[in-house]
Every structure is written in structure tokens, then in C-alpha cells.
Amino acid sequence: xxxxxxxxxxxxxxxxxxxxxxxxxxxxxxxxxxxxxxxxxxxxxxxxxxxxxxxxxxxxxxxxxxxxxxxxxxxxxxxxxxxxxxxxxxxxxxxxxxxxxxxxxxxxxxxxxxxxxxxxxxxxxxxxxxxxxxxxxxxxxxxxxxxxxxxxxxxxxxxxxxxxxxxxxxxxxxxxxxxxxxxxxxxxxxxxxxxxxxxxxxxxxxxxxxxxxxxxxxxxxxxxxxxxxxxxxxxxxxxxxxxxxxxxxxxxxxxxxxxxxxxxxxxxxxxxxxxxxxxxxxxxxxxxxxxxxxxxxxxxxxxxxxxxxxxxxxxxxxxxxxxxxxxxxxxxxxxxxxxxxxxxxxxxxxxxxxxxxxxxxxxxxxxxxxxxxxxxxxxxxx
Numbered sequence: 001x002x003x004x005x006x007x008x009x010x011x012x013x014x015x016x017x018x019x020x021x022x023x024x025x026x027x028x029x030x031x032x033x034x035x036x037x038x039x040x041x042x043x044x045x046x047x048x049x050x051x052x053x054x055x056x057x058x059x060x061x062x063x064x065x066x067x068x069x070x071x072x073x074x075x076x077x078x079x080x081x082x083x084x085x086x087x088x089x090x091x092x093x094x095x096x097x098x099x100x101x102x103x104x105x106x107x108x109x110x111x112x113x114x115x116x117x118x119x120x121x122x123x124x125x126x127x128x129x130x131x132x133x134x135x136x137x138x139x140x141x142x143x144x145x146x147x148x149x150x151x152x153x154x155x156x157x158x159x160x161x162x163x164x165x166x167x168x169x170x171x172x173x174x175x176x177x178x179x180x181x182x183x184x185x186x187x188x189x190x191x192x193x194x195x196x197x198x199x200x201x202x203x204x205x206x207x208x209x210x211x212x213x214x215x216x217x218x219x220x221x222x223x224x225x226x227x228x229x230x231x232x233x234x235x236x237x238x239x240x241x242x243x244x245x246x247x248x249x250x251x252x253x254x255x256x257x258x259x260x261x262x263x264x265x266x267x268x269x270x271x272x273x274x275x276x277x278x279x280x281x282x283x284x285x286x287x288x289x290x291x292x293x294x295x296x297x298x299x300x301x302x303x304x305x306x307x308x309x310x311x312x313x314x315x316x317x318x319x320x321x322x323x324x325x326x327x328x329x330x331x332x333x334x335x336x337x338x339x340x341x342x343x344x345x346x347x348x349x350x351x352x353x354x355x356x357x358x359x360x361x362x363x364x365x366x367x368x369x370x371x372x373x374x375x376x377x378x379x380x381x382x
Contacts, residue, residue, distance in 0.1 A: 017129035019159045020047050020087030020119060024152045027094045032057055035076055038091050038117065047085045047119055048078075055082040056117075063376070064100025069230060071143045072110035074099040075133070077118050086126070088133065089117040090159040092147060103298050103317070103378055114147055116163065123375075127292045129164070131272065136162040138233075231298070231315040235276040236263035237323040238294050238366070239331075244346035245366060246331055247357065248283060251342050253307045259347065259357045261320065264338070276321060282336035284344050287326035294320045297377035299359060320362075 021042060028034035039053035055078040066074045076099075096111035116133060120126050136142045142162045149155035238261055239246040247259035262283045266275040273290045280288045300315045325331070331344040347355055352363035361380035365373060 016164050017126065018087045019090060019156060019164050020085055021045055021089040022152050022155045022159055023089070023091040024149065024155050025094050026091050028097065029095070031060060031074075031097055031099050034091070034093055034097055034115070035060060038089065038115065042089055042117075042119070047083070047087060047089070049082045049084060052078055052082040055079060060100070064102055064104070066099035066101045066104075066110040066112060067137060068101050068104070068110050069138050069143075070140050071114075071147075072099075072112040073114045073116065073137045073143060074110070074112050075116050075118065075137070077120060080120055080123065083119045083121050085119060086121045087119050088129070088159070088163055089119060090146070090155060090163065091115045091117070092149065092155065103376075114143060124292060130293075133163050135271070231317045233266045234264055234316050234318045235266055235272050235279065236261040236318050236320040237276055237280055237288055237290075238320050239288065239323050239325060240349070241325075241346065243350065244348050245352075246284070246344055247347050247355075248338065248341050249343045249345050250305075250338065250340040252305075252340060257356060258305065259345070259355050261362070262344070263318070263320075265316075272319060272321075276323070280323075281334060283334040283338060283341065284331040285334040286329040286331050288323045288329075289326055291322040291324065293375070294322045295362075295365060295373070295375050295377055296320070297359065297362060297365075298379040300379050305358060 023038055023041060026034050026037050028037060035057055036053060039048070039056050042048045043050060043052060056076055059078055060076050065076050066072060091114075093113040093115070096113050098109040098111050101108040101110050114137075116137065118126065118130060118133065139162075146155065146158050146162070149158055237246075246262065248262055250258045250260065252258060262280050263276060264279040264283070266272055270278075276290050277288060280286060296317065296319050298315070298317050300313065302311055302313050303309070304311050333343070347357075349366055352367055355363070357363040359380035361377060365377060
């Protein structure tokens with residue numbers, strides 16, 4: 001089926017996104033210092049507006065971008081009006097620097113030496129590039145290679161190989177492509193809702209990287225981070241037709257009827273589109289066409305949904321995609337439905353509050369004004 005949420009220019013969205021700048025061994029002891037140095041470098045290259053340094057730090061303070069992956073990274077970005085050129089900027093730091101954790105509680109941080117800044121001019125057209133970028137940043141081998149780059153030339157080569165999708169002579173395309181964790185939180189100006197924060201002081205001066213930067217030492221944060229247990233990553237299908245959204249119908253041990261979107265966990269080495277197609281075959285018995293990212297939300301709970309029994313803490317990051325049913329396909333009984341799943345129903349979007357949808361925040365998001373929907377929803381209570 002045709003879906004109104006497709007990118008207006010699918011061909012353009014598949015183009016590789018160039019690496020516009022690499023910075024090796026950026027000095028600084030705080031996130032504000034290193035972002036100030038990087039932002040001023042990008043202004044000097046003409047890739048961003050003069051307003052970019054302040055906008056970058058304001059957004060990072062409001063919506064932290066530290067990714068709590070096994071080797072933590074961060075993906076700072078500013079709204080589209082502050083960007084001139086669509087590209088990625090990659091920077092390694094002299095020492096690990098604390099960044100606020102994306103989706104974490106206030107005060108939660110991750111220590112990272114690798115930053116990737118998406119310079120976004122059209123959020124919809126950047127989705128495939130963001131998938132490649134996030135997939136690469138969740139791969140320990142890729143992050144280790146980027147951190148181990150001896151100089152800017154090697155960092156550029158590795159960034160082109162793993163992050164941009166641009167072929168590099170003599171190397172095969174080896175980076176994973178699945179979108180992971182919660183990057184798309186705040187993509188574009190639509191996320192900046194509510195009252196803007198009071199202006200922050202300009203980033204503290206920090207020396208820009210010189211022509212012969214000091215090689216970055218091996219990351220000291222990686223060994224401790226490697227022992228951390230990361231969240232599970234799942235993909236969800238939002239299939240909308242005639243004002244209704246398709247939901248799995250699940251019956252609990254007490255006979256209560258619950259609803260949730262089709263989808264499930266992404267397997268290691270499986271890209272997200274393939275994972276979502278597989279999950280829909282298993283749960284709704286139909287082929288789907290996967291379009292673009294709709295939203296990202298987290299679920300953190302120590303209760304089993306089916307019977308409210310206690311379990312080890314469950315933490316899942318869900319990447320929801322707008323999808324459509326393939327021509328000639330209708331939802332039915334899948335080959336491997338979820339426990340308690342008894343079928344699917346088309347629920348009217350305007351009356352989702354009449355159903356037990358989990359998480360409830362997703363129902364509220366679906367019923368909200370599309371022009372002001374945030375992409376990153378953060379943790380949603382079950």
C-alpha cells in the first residue's frame with residue numbers, strides 16, 4: 001500500500017552522505033569545551049551557520065546524545081536551520097569526556113572519545129545514512145578501528161568506509177547498517193517543543209586541532225564499558241490504513257486484552273529492515289514494505305506484561321517504522337506469534353484511548369498532531 005509517510009525523494013535518500021570533516025585528537029575536558037572546538041572548526045569550513053556552536057550546545061544540554069553502547073559514543077547535532085551542508089563530521093578526543101546519556105535519567109553520563117555529528121538539512125532524506133551510522137556505532141570492532149586511527153587521513157578513510165556508505169578503494173563495505181538505540185531523538189526542528197531554555201554561555205574557548213594533531217591514546221573508557229549490559233534493540237511496524245492502525249491482540253492470563261504494534265528483537269548481524277520483515281511474517285503472517293523511521297521509544301520494566309510477575313529488569317529500545325502491507329497481503333495468523341497473541345485488529349486512531357495499548361504513550365503519540373510529533377519519545381511506562 002502507498003504510505004503518506006515516505007520520503008518525498010526516495011532516490012536522494014539512498015545517496016551516500018559524505019564525511020565533511022574529521023578532527024583527530026580534539027583537546028578538552030568537558031563536553032562544552034570539545035563541542036565548542038569542533039563547532040568552530042565546522043564554521044570555519046563553511047559547513048554550518050555562525051549560529052551553529054551555540055545551537056549545538058543548547059540542544060546537547062536539553063537532549064543529551066551519549067549512547068550507552070559497549071564502547072560509548074555520542075552523536076551531537078543541531079536543528080536543520082543551523083546547517084548549510086548535508087554531511088557527517090567525525091572527531092576523536094584526546095581523553096574520555098562525559099556526555100549526558102541519551103534516554104537516561106538526569107545526571108546519567110557516558111565517557112566517550114568518539115563523536116559523530118550528523119549535519120542534517122533534510123531529516124527524511126538522511127534516514128538511510130543515519131541507519132548506517134547508528135549500526136556502525138553499535139559495532140565494537142568499528143568503533144575500535146575509528147578510535148585507533150593514527151591520523152586524520154586514516155580517520156577519514158575509516159569514516160568513509162563505515163559511516164558514509166561511500167566505497168573506499170581496496171576495502172569492502174563491512175559496516176553494519178541497522179539503526180540502533182535512540183539517535184533520531186530530536187532530528188530536525190520538530191523536536192524542539194516547549195519553552196526554550198535560557199541562553200547558555202558561549203562554549204569555553206579550546207584550541208582547535210592543529211595541522212599535526214597529537215595522536216589520540218587508546219580509549220581508557222572502553223574496558224569498563226565493555227562489561228556493561230546494553231539494552232535490547234527491537235523494531236516495530238506502524239501500519240496505518242484509512243485512519244486505523246494495525247495492532248497485535250494479546251490476551252493475558254487474567255483474560256485482559258492488550259494491544260501493541262507488530263515487531264520484535266533485532267538479531268545480531270541482521271539489519272533493521274530485514275528484522276522487521278521477518279517479525280511481521282512471524283506475528284501477522286503478511287509481507288510488509290518498510291518505509292522510514294517514525295519514532296524511537298524505550299521500555300524499562302521489572303514486571304512481565306502477560307501476568308505481572310516479577311522478572312529481571314527488562315530494557316528495550318524500540319525503533320518504530322512507518323510500514324505498509326505489500327500488495328495482495330492482509331494480516332492474519334503468523335508462523336511464530338508472540339505468547340498470548342490471538343490475532344490482530346485495526347484500531348481507530350482517534351479512539352485509541354478506549355483500548356489497552358502498551359505502551360500507552362505510543363497511542364498518545366499516534367493520536368497527536370503529526371506536524372508536532374517528536375521523533376524521540378524517551379522511556380515510556382508500560
